[in-house]
Amino acid sequence: MQVTLLKSKWCPTCPEAERVWEEVARQRPIEYQALDVADRAGRTLISNLRIKSVPALLVDGKLKWVGVHSLGEALKLVDEGA
Template structure:
């Protein structure tokens, strides 16, 4: 499972989302990356999926959720998708 978290340097909630998803990546066997929407790869993904806000969670190439989730919610999302 490929999990990409789209973030931005100006986003006040993105650091919390990064913290949660980094912990999920430690607890579950996922391929995890963080992309800044200002970088080329991030801009491309935002454009392709028409993402309007961050933090945004992309799972296996599809927009799964936006916003910050608790660790429990994030683990459930991964477990239900597996």
């Protein structure tokens, strides 16, 4: 499972989302990356998927969530195979 968190330096909730998903990546066998929307790869994804808000979560290239998961919600999402 590939999990990508799209974030921004100016986003007040993105650091919490990043902490949650870093912990999930420690506890579960997922491929995790965080991309800043100011960087080329992040800009490309938000443009292609027409994402207007961060933090945004992609699972296997598909938008699954906008906002911050609790650790429990994130683990459940991964355990259920998204």
